[in-house]
Amino acid sequence: VQKAGYEAPTPIQAQCWPLATAGRDMIAIASTGSGKTAGYLIPALSHVREVRKRALAEGRAVTGKEGAPVLVLAPTRELVKQIEHEAMKFGGSLGLRTAALYGGASRVGQVRHLLNYPHIIVATPGRLLDLAECGELNLTKVSYMVLDEADRMLDMGFEKDLLRISRYVPRARQTLFFSATWPQQVQRVALKFAVNDPVKVFIGKVSDRPVAALTITQLVKVVHQLEKLDELIEYIKSKPRGSRILVFVGQKYRCDWLAENLSDHPSYRDIRCCAIHGDRPQMEREFGIASFKSGRIPILIATDVASRGLDIPDVTAVVNFDMPTDAESYIHRIGRTGRGGKRGEAFSLMTKADSGIAKSIVNIIRESGQVPPEDLLQLSNSGSSSSGQQNRGRGVSGGRSEVSVRQTSSGFSGRRDGGGRDYNYRQDGGGSRDSYLDRRDGR
Known part of the structure; x- marks a missing residue:
C-alpha cells in the first residue's frame, strides 16, 4: 500500500477496511472518485491470504478446479x-493472480487466463454469465463478492444477469x-445480495441520484458554438505544461475533428492529444488510455465511452467541450478528476x-x-429546465447498522471572459478514423 503512494486512507477506505477485514457484509454509498476500489481490494487480499491459510491447514488447494475465492x-x-x-499492483507482491473477463475481447484468451488459476476474478456481468453457464468458469468457491x-x-x-449470477455463488x-446513488431500485437489489446483516456506510451527501464530488471545482462558461475551440486552447494554455486534461465531446466524429484541429491550431501547434470512441478498435483505445495515463500524451479526447471506469491518477481537469444531455452523465464525466481526495477542476463550455x-x-x-456564474443563471432561465434535478436528494435512514461520514467544501465561483475567434468545423469530422491516435507525430 505504501509503495502505491497511499499516505492516509480516504473516508470510504477508513470505513471499509476494518469492516471488510472483519468479514462483515457492507452496503457503501459513495461518490465517484472516493477511493472505493482500494477500499475493497485491500481487504480482498487479506481475505485470500486467510483462505489460503485455512486451505493449507486442511491440506487442500485454494484455486484451480475449485475456483477463485474473490x-x-x-x-x-x-x-x-x-x-x-x-x-495486480496490490496483490503482485503476495503472489496473487487476477483474471479480467469482459466482452469485446477474445473469449478464448480469457478462458486461457482462467487456466492460470486466478485468486481474483474481475468481470462484467454479461461475459461472466456466459462463461459460467457454459461451464468454463466455476464460482462455487467464491467467498468474497464485490459489486x-x-x-x-x-x-x-x-x-x-446479476440475479442469475447470484445463483452460481454460495449464499454463505x-x-x-x-x-x-441510493434510489429504491438500488436499495432493493442491495438487500438481495448483502444478506448477512450488512453494515451501511454513507460517505458525503446521500441521495437517490448522483452528486458531484466536493473535491471538484466546477467552472462554466457560456459561449457561441464557434468560440469553443479557442476557449479550449486558452484553457489548456492556462494549465502547467504536461497537465493531464480529459476532454469530452458529444459525437464520435467530433473526437477526430477536435484532435486534428487542436494539433493544427495556429497558436498552439504542439499539443499532443489522442482520441478514443466506440468506433476505435479496442487495442487502439487501450493504447490511447495507456499513453494518457503515462503522460506521454497529456490530452485525451473522448466520447462517453470513457466517462465510466477510467481511474487515472492526477487528472488535472475535465473539459466538457460538448455538454452531455443529462445531469447524471455530467457528474460521471467530471468525476474523472478530483479522485482519491485530491483536488480537480471541471470546465464546461455551454451554448444556447x-x-x-x-x-x-x-x-x-x-x-x-x-x-454558479451569472451567464449560466441567465441561460438556465432562458429555456426549458431539466427535470432530472428537480427532486432533491433524500436522506437515508433505516437498515441495520449505519455509518455516516460528511465532507465539506470551500465555495468557488465561475468565471466569464470575452473574445474568441470564429472557427468553422467540417461535418464529416475531418480526418480518417483509421489514422494513428497521436496527431502531432502524424503517424
Missing part, C-alpha cells in the same frame, strides 16, 4: 481493466455492495443549445457549495 463485478470493460490493474458501481449496472439493464459469502440542462448544472454546482 469475485468483483463492474459495469464496463474499462472499469474491469482498471480494477484488474489495481489488483462495484451497482447503480450503473442496474441502469445498463443488468439486474436479471461476504458481499460488498458499492453505489454512487444547452439551455435544457442548464438548470440541472446550476443545482449541481450549488449542492457542491459553489456559486
Whole structure:
C-alpha cells in the first residue's frame, strides 16, 4: 500500500477496511472518485491470504478446479481493466493472480487466463454469465463478492444477469455492495445480495441520484458554438505544461475533428492529444488510455465511452467541450478528476443549445457549495429546465447498522471572459478514423 503512494486512507477506505477485514457484509454509498476500489481490494487480499491459510491447514488447494475465492463485478470493460490493474499492483507482491473477463475481447484468451488459476476474478456481468453457464468458469468457491458501481449496472439493464449470477455463488459469502446513488431500485437489489446483516456506510451527501464530488471545482462558461475551440486552447494554455486534461465531446466524429484541429491550431501547434470512441478498435483505445495515463500524451479526447471506469491518477481537469444531455452523465464525466481526495477542476463550455440542462448544472454546482456564474443563471432561465434535478436528494435512514461520514467544501465561483475567434468545423469530422491516435507525430 505504501509503495502505491497511499499516505492516509480516504473516508470510504477508513470505513471499509476494518469492516471488510472483519468479514462483515457492507452496503457503501459513495461518490465517484472516493477511493472505493482500494477500499475493497485491500481487504480482498487479506481475505485470500486467510483462505489460503485455512486451505493449507486442511491440506487442500485454494484455486484451480475449485475456483477463485474473490469475485468483483463492474459495469464496463474499462472499469474491469482498471480494477484488474489495481489488483495486480496490490496483490503482485503476495503472489496473487487476477483474471479480467469482459466482452469485446477474445473469449478464448480469457478462458486461457482462467487456466492460470486466478485468486481474483474481475468481470462484467454479461461475459461472466456466459462463461459460467457454459461451464468454463466455476464460482462455487467464491467467498468474497464485490459489486462495484451497482447503480450503473442496474441502469445498463443488468439486474436479471446479476440475479442469475447470484445463483452460481454460495449464499454463505461476504458481499460488498458499492453505489454512487441510493434510489429504491438500488436499495432493493442491495438487500438481495448483502444478506448477512450488512453494515451501511454513507460517505458525503446521500441521495437517490448522483452528486458531484466536493473535491471538484466546477467552472462554466457560456459561449457561441464557434468560440469553443479557442476557449479550449486558452484553457489548456492556462494549465502547467504536461497537465493531464480529459476532454469530452458529444459525437464520435467530433473526437477526430477536435484532435486534428487542436494539433493544427495556429497558436498552439504542439499539443499532443489522442482520441478514443466506440468506433476505435479496442487495442487502439487501450493504447490511447495507456499513453494518457503515462503522460506521454497529456490530452485525451473522448466520447462517453470513457466517462465510466477510467481511474487515472492526477487528472488535472475535465473539459466538457460538448455538454452531455443529462445531469447524471455530467457528474460521471467530471468525476474523472478530483479522485482519491485530491483536488480537480471541471470546465464546461455551454451554448444556447444547452439551455435544457442548464438548470440541472446550476443545482449541481450549488449542492457542491459553489456559486454558479451569472451567464449560466441567465441561460438556465432562458429555456426549458431539466427535470432530472428537480427532486432533491433524500436522506437515508433505516437498515441495520449505519455509518455516516460528511465532507465539506470551500465555495468557488465561475468565471466569464470575452473574445474568441470564429472557427468553422467540417461535418464529416475531418480526418480518417483509421489514422494513428497521436496527431502531432502524424503517424
